[in-house]
Every structure is written in structure tokens, then in C-alpha cells.
Amino acid sequence: MTWQTRLLFACACWSVGGGVSPAQEAGRGALPNVVLIITDDMGSADLSSYGATDIRTPRIDSLARDGVRMTAFYANAPVCTPTRAGLISGRYQQRYGLEEPMPSAGRPGGDVGLPGSPYSLPNLLAQRGYVTALVGKWHLGYRAEFSPRAHGFGSFFGLKSGYHDFYAHTGGDGKPDLWEDDRPVVMEGYTTDLITDRAVRFLEDHASRRFFLEIAYNAPHWPYQPPGRPSVAIDNARHVRPWDEATGTRADYVAMVEQVDRGVGRVLDTLERLRLAPDTIVIFTNDNGGEWLADNRPFFNRKSSVWEGGIRVPALIRWPGRIPAGTVSPQVGITMDLSATIVAATGGAAPAEARYEGLDLLPMLRGTVAPVTRTLFWRTAVGGRSQVAVRSGDWKLMLDxxxxxxxxxxxxxxxxxxxxxxxxxxxxxxxxxxxxxxxxVDAEWKASGVNPRGAAGAVVH
Structure with missing residues (x-):
């Protein structure tokens, strides 16, 4: 057991000592459903509940009103692929060589991904009898052994790339990028709405079963294509970055976020209509700091950096009757904590073999335990610039x-x-x-023979 694992294990044991699991509570006959909603490149201040004044997000904000709003929550990484790897594996993504955005399938480095594991978050829940599904963005591998199904998602509908045209449904290489499990499909419609439609259908089809549904919106990731206004994004063949061309406006970005809010509203309304809301944990978060049209205030810098603006993200959690409504938590958290928290809420901690490195946040969010001091790490080399950071308590060391x-x-x-x-x-x-x-972490990826640095090269993400 490494020093880091011992530290996290000690914190986890201390934080839940003397308590009981949610499943052991008196009168609790069934485990909760879980709906995990993740947006893409949203700024830390782009929800009304986090200070936005030009964006209306009443449905997402209702999760803060009815649950807890976290004020010190971090993404596992400042870019997409590694954060999602941290969520699915419950561990630091550097252990799997996934430290940069994964490129398109036909480009150098595009044949890598997160290998399937019996300890992946959806696999653990599937083993506990949950129906599992991912609707939306994957970005953790194109090949079957890296697919959502390989990690325990019973079904998958969505996109596998980082960049995705919301109307043409193509990836950064200009090729089709809409999938039903591992089969490409062709559909018309705005991607945000297609994701919402499929999420609602899943809830309707599985209302009688325990379920884990991840809804991974690719909005408001560029191209900045608002709903109801089909457009050609950019010349995909050139693979230019969004700041290389003045495409999109703040108004476009606002419209994209507000469409996600409407989609979240439809999901919440469906839970209510099916009488599932009281027994469903709903979590909302984002994969990394916002891009150039986003608002990351008061934090410095943005996506692709491990300055606070690149890694601080919103986190809202609602669990009626279990998490007090309208609360605000200063507990420091990170994406992979959600994995440990979901597993704990659905039947107990992950097995030791899973080696989860996140912390079950429920005791702190419920107010039964005081906030726990954390030591968390980040590393990136996107664009060839190395950045490493550690937060220990209130102190942060930034190596840029x-x-x-x-x-x-x-x-x-x-x-x-x-x-x-x-x-x-x-x-x-x-x-x-x-x-x-x-x-x-490097000893682990070196033993696997995977090189996490430089694999992606110049990639649209």
C-alpha cells in the first residue's frame, strides 16, 4: 500500500467512523437510484447558483435549493479525458497513462483508452444489480476494449470524441461521431436535445429497476453552436483551436448552457412524474474549467491549466431526506470522490482490490462529520507546458x-x-x-508500458 493510499484510507475510515451506511438506516428498504449529470467546459461561475448574472439556470440551481452546493470542488484534471478516467476508475488517471485529451481514432495516440475493469464505477454498480447507462460523451477510447460497455455500462448512446459538431454529429476528424453502443448511427437533431431525449427514455424504460444513469452533455464545449441555429462550425480538416478563430460569442455560449438547463429540467420532471425523485441521488458537476467564452471568476486562468480556473468546478448534490436541503459545504472534493460516494451510497465501500483513491463525501455533506482536510494532486502537459499542483489543506503549490x-x-x-x-x-x-x-503514479504507468505524455500531440479538445 502506497503512502497516498494509506493517507486516503485513513481519512475515509476516520470520516465515517461510528456511523452507519445509508443502506443500514432504519426504514430504508431499497438502495437509491443515481443520476450523474456532467457538463463539458462550463465555467465555475456560469450557473446562477454560483454567481452568474447573464445566464439563467433555474433547473440546475434547484439542486442547490433542494440539496447541497459545494464551494471547493475540483475536477480531476483541467481537460476532458483524464477527468473522465478519474471518474470511471475512481483513481488518479495518471495511473492509466491518460493525462491529456485523447485524439481522434485515426490520429497518433488515438488507439489508446481506459481499459475495461471489473472495478470501474458502472461495473461495481452493475454487480450490485443496477441497470447502468451512459448517455452523452465518453472520450475514453474508440476500441471495444475501451468502450462504455467494457466498463459495465449496459447501454451507451452518444459521442466518443472530444470535439463534436452539434448538428452534423462529426468529430474533430470530420468523421461521423454518434454511437449506439459500439455501432455508429445517423440521426437528425441538436446533440444536447438528443442526449436529453435518450436520458428521459431510459428513465421511463427502467422506472421499476434500480439504475445508475450518467448524462454527459458535451455542451458548452466548442464549437459554439447555439440551439435552433444550424451552422458549419469550422473546417474540421484544419483542426484549429477555438481561440485561433473568433467563432462564437458569449450569447451563443449562454444559449448553449441554458439549453442544458432545460434538458436537466426535463430529467428532473421525469423523475417527479415517475415518482422516483425521493429515492434518487442527483449529482451535477463539470469536467474542467471553462474555455475563453466561459466565466471562471474569481479563479485565475482556465481550461488546460492547473491554476484554480482550470480545475475548480461546480458540484451540486440532491438526495431528499438524506442531504439537508439548501446547504453549502466547504468540504474540498474532487471528481473521483463522486465514484467513492456513489459506491458507498449504493451498498457500501468499493472492495480493496478496486484501490479507489476518492473519499466518500456523504458524512461531510450530511453534516454528521466535520469537513476533512485533503491533499490532492494535479498534473498536465497540454500544449507542451508542464504544470503540477498540490493542494494540502488551504495551501497550494503551483509548479508552472x-x-x-x-x-x-x-x-x-x-x-x-x-x-x-x-x-x-x-x-x-x-x-x-x-x-x-x-x-x-508514474511507477504504475511505467509498469504498464503506456506513455501518458505527448501521445495526444496537437489535438482539438
Whole structure:
């Protein structure tokens, strides 16, 4: 057992000590359903409940009113593929060589992915009798051994690439990118609405079963194509990045987010209509910080960086009667905590063999345990620039290229007051933590023979 695993195991045991699992509560005859909703490239301040003034998101915000809003939640990574790998595996994605966005199938590095495992989040739930489905974005591999089905999703409808045209349903290579399980399909419609339609249908078809449904919207990821206005996004063959061409406006972005909100509303209404809401955990989050049209305030920088603006994301969780309504939690969390939390809520902790590295957040969110101090790590090399960060308690060490910065991110969430000179003791302590963590995760991927760095190259993500 590594030092990091021992630390997380100790925190998890301490946080739930003396309590009982949700399944053991008096009068609880059945385990909950779970609906996990993930958006793509949404800014940390692009929901009304997180301070947005030009975007209306009443249905998503209702989860904050009826549940808990987390104020210190992080994505596993500042880009798509690695965060999703952390969610599905419940572990740091560096252990699988997935540290950068996965390119299209026919490009260098496009033949990699997250190998199927009996301990993947959907597989663990399927083993517990849950009907499982993914509707929306995958971006963890094109081949069958990397597919949603290989990880325990009983069904999959959606896209496998990072970039996706909302009307043509093509990926970054210009090829069709809409799938039913591992079979390409052709459909008309706006992708956000197609995802919502299929999610609603799944709920209607499986209302009598325990289910785990992941709804992974690709909005508001670029191309910035608002609903009701079909357009040609960009020349796919050129693979240009969104900031290379002034495509899209804030108004386009707002329309895309608000369409997601309508879709979430339809999902919530369906749960109510089918009388499933009282027994369903609904989780809303995002995969990384927002792009150039997003609002990441008060955090600095954006997607592709491990500055706070690239990794701080919204997180809302509703579980009627289990999580107090209208609460705000300062508990520090990360995407892979959702894996541990979902598994714990649906029948107990993951088996030791799964080696989950996330923390069950429920005791803290329910208020039965005080917030737990965390030590979390991030690393990226998107665009060829190496960045590594660690947050330990309120302190964050940011290594950006050859520069090191120390911040108290509780007092200075915008990372404006570099305290490296004054707190060399903190810098030295956190550097040692980073070195130990990197040695640990890199030993695992090196043993697998996978190179996580540079595989993606210049990729549209």
C-alpha cells in the first residue's frame, strides 16, 4: 500500500467512523437510484447558483435549493479525458497513462483508452444489480476494449470524441461521431436535445429497476453552436483551436448552457412524474474549467491549466431526506470522490482490490462529520507546458514550467498573492509531497508500458 493510499484510507475510515451506511438506516428498504449529470467546459461561475448574472439556470440551481452546493470542488484534471478516467476508475488517471485529451481514432495516440475493469464505477454498480447507462460523451477510447460497455455500462448512446459538431454529429476528424453502443448511427437533431431525449427514455424504460444513469452533455464545449441555429462550425480538416478563430460569442455560449438547463429540467420532471425523485441521488458537476467564452471568476486562468480556473468546478448534490436541503459545504472534493460516494451510497465501500483513491463525501455533506482536510494532486502537459499542483489543506503549490508559486487558496482563491518568499517551509513540504506522488503514479504507468505524455500531440479538445 502506497503512502497516498494509506493517507486516503485513513481519512475515509476516520470520516465515517461510528456511523452507519445509508443502506443500514432504519426504514430504508431499497438502495437509491443515481443520476450523474456532467457538463463539458462550463465555467465555475456560469450557473446562477454560483454567481452568474447573464445566464439563467433555474433547473440546475434547484439542486442547490433542494440539496447541497459545494464551494471547493475540483475536477480531476483541467481537460476532458483524464477527468473522465478519474471518474470511471475512481483513481488518479495518471495511473492509466491518460493525462491529456485523447485524439481522434485515426490520429497518433488515438488507439489508446481506459481499459475495461471489473472495478470501474458502472461495473461495481452493475454487480450490485443496477441497470447502468451512459448517455452523452465518453472520450475514453474508440476500441471495444475501451468502450462504455467494457466498463459495465449496459447501454451507451452518444459521442466518443472530444470535439463534436452539434448538428452534423462529426468529430474533430470530420468523421461521423454518434454511437449506439459500439455501432455508429445517423440521426437528425441538436446533440444536447438528443442526449436529453435518450436520458428521459431510459428513465421511463427502467422506472421499476434500480439504475445508475450518467448524462454527459458535451455542451458548452466548442464549437459554439447555439440551439435552433444550424451552422458549419469550422473546417474540421484544419483542426484549429477555438481561440485561433473568433467563432462564437458569449450569447451563443449562454444559449448553449441554458439549453442544458432545460434538458436537466426535463430529467428532473421525469423523475417527479415517475415518482422516483425521493429515492434518487442527483449529482451535477463539470469536467474542467471553462474555455475563453466561459466565466471562471474569481479563479485565475482556465481550461488546460492547473491554476484554480482550470480545475475548480461546480458540484451540486440532491438526495431528499438524506442531504439537508439548501446547504453549502466547504468540504474540498474532487471528481473521483463522486465514484467513492456513489459506491458507498449504493451498498457500501468499493472492495480493496478496486484501490479507489476518492473519499466518500456523504458524512461531510450530511453534516454528521466535520469537513476533512485533503491533499490532492494535479498534473498536465497540454500544449507542451508542464504544470503540477498540490493542494494540502488551504495551501497550494503551483509548479508552472520553471516557476513555483505558493498560495493560501482559502484566503486567496484568485491566486494573486504569491507567498513563496515568505513560506519556503510550505514550499519545501509540498514539493516533497509532489515528488512522492509523482513517483507513485508514474511507477504504475511505467509498469504498464503506456506513455501518458505527448501521445495526444496537437489535438482539438
Amino acid at each position: 514550467g520553471n516557476n513555483a508559486f505558493v498560495f493560501d487558496v482559502r484566503a486567496d482563491p484568485g491566486e494573486r498573492q504569491d507567498l513563496t518568499r515568505q513560506r519556503q517551509d510550505v514550499a519545501r513540504r509540498l514539493r516533497a509531497l509532489v515528488a512522492a506522488w509523482e513517483a507513485d
